Amino acid sequence: MKEIVKTAVPMREQPAGERIKNFDEVPFGYNEEEAIKEASRCLQCKNRPCVSGCPVAIRIPDFIKKITERDFQKAIDIIHETDSLPCITGRVCPQEEQCQAKCVVGKVGDPIMIGRLERFVADWELKKGLKIPEIKKRNEKVAIVGSGPAGLACAGELAIKGFGVTVFEAFHELGGVLTYGIPEFRLPKEIVKAEIERLKMMGVEFKTDVLIGRTLTINDLFELGYSAIFIGVGAGLPRFMNIPGENLIGIYSANEFLTRINLLKAYKFGEYDTPVYIGKRACVVGGGNVAMDAARTLIRLGPEKVYLIYRRTIEEMPARKEEIHHALEEGIEFLYLTNPVRFIGDENGHLKAVECVKMKLSSETDESGRKKTLPIPGSEFTLEVDEAIIAIGTKANPLLQITTQGLKFKPNGQIEVDEYCRTSLKGVFAGGDIVNGSATVVTAMGDGRRAAMAIEEYINTKKP
Amino acid sequence: MSAKIVKMEELAKDIFCYEVETPLIANKAKAGQFVILRIHQKGERIPLTIADFDREKGTITMVFQVLGKTTLLLSRLRENDHILNILGPQGNPSEIKDFGHVAVVGGGVGIAAIHPILKALKEKNNKITSIIGYRSKELVFWEDKIKAQSHEVLVYTNDGSYGKAGLVTDGLKEVISREKIDRVIAVGPLVMMDAVTKVTKEYNIPTIVSLNSLMVCGMGMCGACRVTINGKIKFTCMDGPEFNAFAVDFDELKKRLNSYKEEEKICYKKELEKC
Numbered sequence: 001m002k003e004i005v006k007t008a009v010p011m012r013e014q015p016a017g018e019r020i021k022n023f024d025e026v027p028f029g030y031n032e033e034e035a036i037k038e039a040s041r042c043l044q045c046k047n048r049p050c051v052s053g054c055p056v057a058i059r060i061p062d063f064i065k066k067i068t069e070r071d072f073q074k075a076i077d078i079i080h081e082t083d084s085l086p087c088i089t090g091r092v093c094p095q096e097e098q099c100q101a102k103c104v105v106g107k108v109g110d111p112i113m114i115g116r117l118e119r120f121v122a123d124w125e126l127k128k129g130l131k132i133p134e135i136k137k138r139n140e141k142v143a144i145v146g147s148g149p150a151g152l153a154c155a156g157e158l159a160i161k162g163f164g165v166t167v168f169e170a171f172h173e174l175g176g177v178l179t180y181g182i183p184e185f186r187l188p189k190e191i192v193k194a195e196i197e198r199l200k201m202m203g204v205e206f207k208t209d210v211l212i213g214r215t216l217t218i219n220d221l222f223e224l225g226y227s228a229i230f231i232g233v234g235a236g237l238p239r240f241m242n243i244p245g246e247n248l249i250g251i252y253s254a255n256e257f258l259t260r261i262n263l264l265k266a267y268k269f270g271e272y273d274t275p276v277y278i279g280k281r282a283c284v285v286g287g288g289n290v291a292m293d294a295a296r297t298l299i300r301l302g303p304e305k306v307y308l309i310y311r312r313t314i315e316e317m318p319a320r321k322e323e324i325h326h327a328l329e330e331g332i333e334f335l336y337l338t339n340p341v342r343f344i345g346d347e348n349g350h351l352k353a354v355e356c357v358k359m360k361l362s363s364e365t366d367e368s369g370r371k372k373t374l375p376i377p378g379s380e381f382t383l384e385v386d387e388a389i390i391a392i393g394t395k396a397n398p399l400l401q402i403t404t405q406g407l408k409f410k411p412n413g414q415i416e417v418d419e420y421c422r423t424s425l426k427g428v429f430a431g432g433d434i435v436n437g438s439a440t441v442v443t444a445m446g447d448g449r450r451a452a453m454a455i456e457e458y459i460n461t462k463k464p
Numbered sequence: 465m466s467a468k469i470v471k472m473e474e475l476a477k478d479i480f481c482y483e484v485e486t487p488l489i490a491n492k493a494k495a496g497q498f499v500i501l502r503i504h505q506k507g508e509r510i511p512l513t514i515a516d517f518d519r520e521k522g523t524i525t526m527v528f529q530v531l532g533k534t535t536l537l538l539s540r541l542r543e544n545d546h547i548l549n550i551l552g553p554q555g556n557p558s559e560i561k562d563f564g565h566v567a568v569v570g571g572g573v574g575i576a577a578i579h580p581i582l583k584a585l586k587e588k589n590n591k592i593t594s595i596i597g598y599r600s601k602e603l604v605f606w607e608d609k610i611k612a613q614s615h616e617v618l619v620y621t622n623d624g625s626y627g628k629a630g631l632v633t634d635g636l637k638e639v640i641s642r643e644k645i646d647r648v649i650a651v652g653p654l655v656m657m658d659a660v661t662k663v664t665k666e667y668n669i670p671t672i673v674s675l676n677s678l679m680v681c682g683m684g685m686c687g688a689c690r691v692t693i694n695g696k697i698k699f700t701c702m703d704g705p706e707f708n709a710f711a712v713d714f715d716e717l718k719k720r721l722n723s724y725k726e727e728e729k730i731c732y733k734k735e736l737e738k739c
Contacts, residue, residue, distance in 0.1 A: 172549040209465045209551040215488050238687045249723045256686035273508040275727035349719030397684050
């Protein structure tokens with residue numbers, strides 16, 4: 001029996017005091033020696049619980065074994081069998097809740113750092129130059145709506161199968177949430193560009209500034225000769241709290257704030273033309289990854305104080321542990337069990353304060369299985385802030401529902417699909433957040449891959 | 465997509481008209497819709513109303529006034545130049561049916577925006593009275609195009625240098641005093657649309673305004689263009705741009721339009737100084 005090494009090889013990262021002055025990536029990634037040392041901790045268990053924890057079922061012990069053998073090419077090839085965007089998933093997957101949560105070593109010490117190892121081999125391949133598999137071309141074309149993680153994964157898979165693939169993106173840049181949403185310090189845009197470049201090399205065609213539902217409809221796509229369509233448009237509209245004062249100047253949805261910064265580079269205003277307001281004292285409302293992204297972006301842009309207001313406790317926060325840890329390290333002050341009740345403005349309509357109420361957790365749970373929260377009467381207090389970011393989630397964009405006859409939706413506006421990502425319309429498939437609500441990059445990717453397989457099957461069995 | 469400028473014209477001082485080749489947008493465009501465009505790699509996204517479209521030629525027409533850096537840079541483009549990114553047609557089309565007698569009020573570049581609405585209303589056999597207002601004579605444009613789509617046109621300038629002296633609301637009151645008006649549609653500066661709404665509310669005439677909120681995405685994902693309609697948050701790009709005028713919180717929107725006044729000034733000044 002192999003001796004268990006209980007402590008993981010630490011990841012070197014930028015110190016908090018340094019990194020809040022830049023947008024560079026925080027963790028540096030393992031070098032070869034670190035990766036091999038960490039990979040050697042893996043017990044190579046027979047029953048492979050880690051694989052069952054992975055939404056795309058990467059053969060984890062196999063690629064880890066290849067790392068110990070210094071066969072990095074084989075390691076990345078194994079990952080590529082089921083994961084089209086490993087540079088991205090290696091960085092943004094919540095591994096601690098997925099593969100690493102099931103790791104046997106994790107029961108006695110630190111689990112194997114699977115995400116870091118995945119990132120290591122993916123980055124190794126990127127540095128070395130991407131290898132494109134040999135592709136046998138087919139005549140049929142598939143249209144993909146949206147260039148976020150679901151769309152890119154689906155495109156990659158279909159391209160390997162030989163289909164002509166066109167991806168339609170409404171923004172002027174590709175990548176969806178990977179580009180406009182996740183900040184540079186968590187996912188460098190160069191990495192997203194490289195993954196898209198790989199797809200282009202495989203023959204995938206990209207069309208920006210096309211909004212399906214307005215510029216072209218789903219029906220138009222069939223008329224243009226596409227045999228099947230995959231819808232991966234993401235979660236869409238930002239939610240607001242619907243409390244007084246929410247339209248004051250200085251209040252943004254997280255989507256707007258992050259889009260201004262990440263997509264339009266408003267933090268380089270002067271060189272770039274898009275402005276963004278940066279206050280002296282700011283607050284972010286919410287407890288998910290997007291809230292952490294917004295708060296950590298803010299602290300890099302200069303406010304004296306950044307609060308994170310969350311109505312439950314750190315225990316219930318949906319954000320990744322690592323993000324919470326990084327946010328706290330960077331000096332963001334978390335106000336737990338707190339909820340805004342109104343925003344207060346000055347005579348010019350600019351935010352100057354937020355009134356909050358303290359909350360308590362009830363023993364009852366809500367439909368999401370989390371404890372319900374109740375306001376504590378008389379506990380109201382005012383916090384001086386001149387900027388607020390609302391990061392309480394998104395809901396489905398109704399555009400496709402309005403413009404696509406026969407496509408079935410759930411009452412919450414999400415598209416109805418079966419286990420093969422098939423919608424109510426023949427030849428139309430869907431996946432990612434437009435089906436699941438706000439989930440993770442890897443879930444969306446998993447949907448994209450499954451849809452690609454279903455699309456292949458659909459086209460192969462379709463009568464001429 | 466990018467789009468080639470096939471025709472450009474300076475209609476009046478600092479007011480430009482561009483016809484651009486964009487077959488997909490032209491094919492779907494309807495009265496009341498807009499496009500989002502960006503003209504260079506570090507540029508911002510701005511909305512512009514579609515002032516005309518020709519499905520056969522595959523072109524749309526946009527009219528804009530130079531007000532800031534982006535419109536200044538746009539005004540420097542010439543025929544055969546390309547607009548880097550153009551997205552559309554965005555927003556809901558105008559509600560068009562046989563309303564009876566419609567008074568259509570346009571102010572400034574909003575006059576270009578009412579043009580396709582007039583065309584569509586005319587096709588549905590409405591009686592149309594257009595009331596258009598300019599600051600002064602040298603800013604007058606498209607009077608002929610508006611006349612071609614209307615049964616009657618009242619032209620106002622603020623300083624009286626052309627047409628009648630006064631505001632479009634003076635014309636609107638005059639028309640209301642002599643004829644029954646079934647619907648009012650107003651497109652122009654926010655103060656004008658607010659003033660029109662105050663007049664029509666008095667007479668309880670159904671009124672539609674097309675809001676010119678600041679926008680970033682133009683497709684519902686950001687909420688920069690949010691407005692308060694009947695006490696609820698609505699997005700101009702997804703739920704509008706046209707709204708029931710009586711439900712709009714104009715004061716809030718006026719303030720929101722000033723969100724980046726300082727930044728806009730800095731950007732514009734820097735660009736002017738470059739020449």
